Amino acid sequence: MAIFAPGGRGGKPTLQNGTKWGIGMKSSFVFLLLMSGVVVNIEPTPEALLYPYGLDKGDSKNPKLDDGTSKRVVLSVPFSFYGKEYETLYVNNNGVISFDTPVKQYTPDPFPLADGRPFVAPYWGDVDNVLGGEIFYRQTTDPALLKLITQHINQYFPSIPFTATWAFVATWDHVAYYDSRSNKGNTFQAALTTNTKTSFVILNYKDIQWTTGVASGGDPKTGLGGTPAHAGFNSGDETNYYNIPGSRTDAIINITTTSNVNVPGRWVFQVNELELIGVPTEVPHAAADKRCWL
Secondary structure, three states: OOOEEOOOOOOOOEEOOOOEOOHHHHHHHHHHHHHOOOOOOOOOOHHHHOOOOOHHHOOEEOOOOOOOEOOOEEEEEEEEEOOEEEEEEEEEOOOEEEEOOOOOOOOOOOOOOOOOOOEEEEEEOOEOOOOOOEEEEEEEOOHHHHHHHHHHHHHHOOOOOOOOOEEEEEEEEEEOEOOOOOOOOEEEEEEEEEOOOOEEEEEEEEEOOOOOOHHHOOOOOOOOOOOOOEEEEEOOOOOOEEEOOOOOOHHHHHHHHOOOOOOOOEEEEEOOOOEOOOOOOOOOOOOOOOOOOO
16 A cells, blocks of 8 residues: 655655656546545535536526616526515625515625515625626536535435435625725625425625725725625515624624634524524634735
């Protein structure tokens, strides 16, 4: 069996016979580790963090409109959200999936909301897709996607029997902020899934470069400052809600590094009833240089 030794200045390990470790040997090395009983933890790349999306996946696309929304989406399967079943939703440009009524508000409020609007907020901020980016969405019963989502939910919630039978995936792809004077864009995603009884929300954050539009007090060149974006969900009953740590603070820009399921950039919640697991107790640190550029 091959023996690995520390490498030289390049930091790559070397086989005992002198062969340099390289990318082409990665799969063989992983196989050897598995055969020897070593557990290998390979974190997903940012690309793998997102579920497949785009027009080639059958997605619809939101109009290019500041503070715009999708058309009213009639769900093929009711989605249970804290004791209520919803049959319609809207994908709102400003980073919100709302039930029954659209949301055009661009400066976020903390949860719970006084007006009782039920919605999921993957990244509630002042998006302007006229200046850049696209917003995609679809509901699906694609077996391959449902199998993958089922695997993820079973991994994160092993005590809850679950097999996904339906999903709704909305993706904000490199979207700009209002009155932007930069090329910054945010890419994030929300997936709603159910087996008709138990419901989950999966929030994925691939790349977050700005927190605030200019109308919310942000800097036009950096997209930082003012009242930053908010992430979480609001059931509408003033009891069941969650604010992801860092929301409405400068630290929300680091949401790609935080998680409640030990996968950086992913937050998962059971939402037919409140179930929070592994929630961090500390707010992530804000970016050191708030004047950063792309």
